[in-house]
Amino acid sequence: MTRRHAWPTTVRAMLAAVRSAAVLGIDAYDVLVEVHVAKGLPIWTIVGLPAGAVKESRERVSAALANSGFAVPHKRVTINLAPADQKKEGTAFDLPIALGFLAATGQLDPETLTSIVAIGELGLDGTLRPVRGTLSVARRLADSRDRPRVASNGVTLVLPPPNVLEASLVSRLQLSAPLTLAAIVEQLQAGRLDAPGKGVNDPAKASVHETVDLADVVGQDVAKRALEIAAAGAHALLMIGPPGAGKTMLARRLPTILPELTEEEALEVVAIHFVAGLLAPNAAMSVARPFRAPHHTLSAAGLIGGGSNPRPGEVSLAHHGVLFLDELQEIPRHVLDALRQPLEDGRIVIARAASAVSFPAQFTLVGAMNPCPCGRAGDPRGGCNCAASEIAHHQSRLSGPLADRIDMQVRLSAVPVRDLGRREGGESSAAVRARVECARARQRARYRGVPRVRCNAHAAGRWLDTRTSIDEDARDLLASAADRCGLSARAYHRVLKVARTIADLDDSAAVAWTHVAEALRYRPMISRDGEEPAAIEPTRLHQLPLSN
Ligand SMILES: Nc1ncnc2c1ncn2[C@@H]1O[C@H](COP(=O)(O)OP(=O)(O)OP(=O)(O)O)[C@@H](O)[C@H]1O
């Protein structure tokens, strides 16, 4: 016996409704596809803010119906996509429109449609073709308030076969993936929806095969330590050094010292990549953290996302992973400035006339740049011929507000070539990752129940200031650094966050003087009266004049 669903199905003989879904950002929402067939001029009208591809649906659907052997009577067909005030994109409504049409014209029992949610594009011959955002639809169905009903009442997601693997990343969903429109109608009428073939419903989890390791990098102990702290607390890190110092090499090894994604994080990451159309429908789910290294010619829209039907940008594709901006000084300032919102909020909101789309964007930023146009400024071996004004201009490319949001800065010099072959690389990525995982576990316990905060870098400065224990002399050091180095309130809190991460790596409940002292060394270098910029040296702070 088929139980009645809460959603309306048939009101009168000429009207039918089918449940479907659409994707906004990376989240899906329910769409009810209503089809009304009446006497009149044989015109198909789609209402409910359909975009171009949705409007073309009528051509695809009527051809698919005819080629699948169904009658397409010359009648007036009105299709409404509810909610009607939300713009609809894509081709996923082909299948629900076709099924609704068949029910409204008496070729399919409307009762059979009560227990399905349908998405899929139709080829003119009636085959089902893949659509974007299936994972988001599956997550929505599994998360929706009627979860018990989904499980107990047997609501089945009917979708194109190529999207099965994607949907089955969400467990406990009933799926059916017929090859053609005719096949689904036959199964609905027979009262049995075939589950996808064996093996198809078993998503592969890609194993992480790392080919690079931190031990490949010779020397650069300060930069490696900074990388470890950045990994532990998700801090933004800028590496400045001459060409060939190993900046790119180090940044590429950051994902190898990060913990694997949790299942929930991995789902979120693949959902973004599917929506962006970057994953083949049969792609395996990876537990490796994303590493995005866009070229420096990328646009602001490429970085933060955009388009009339907004697609995620690099900041979202790097969600839960690493965004590496090499040759930072080459990136136009207005593009860099677009990073400020995601760095602050962990998400990006793209406003459009009809709606605002929001994408998650919680990533660890790693930047690399040369200190001057020739790259050799500050090199102990000399050789830099750049004028002071050129160096100043080069460094000013990084605007104040963005520089303020970069928690840590390190300077590297090149390791002498003769040392490269001779010296050992040091600790392996696995050894460092073990420490990072411990530090992250401490942070998880600290931020349990705090929304969207996983790591120290995401915490509100004031929250940390008042909720974490800080030794008295550590506080004094922070205060005198603020007074004498002119730290802004934001910079002050950033030092505190980095210090908190160093304390977490140290497995220390309180932030101690040494933790603050080390954190201060990663503050952006301060340059006085044309001198070489130098890191803040905690033991010499008292010799500095008070800044006004
Ligand atoms: N510390 C190091 N240990 C091992 N190899 C190194 C090291 N530093 C540099 N190399 C070698 O030099 C090459 C260049 O390094 P890398 O590309 O990381 O430099 P970079 O700092 O990014 O330079 P650029 O400013 O030109 O981008 C590496 O591929 C590696 O072979």
Ligand SMILES: [Mg+2]
């Ligand atoms: Mg490089």
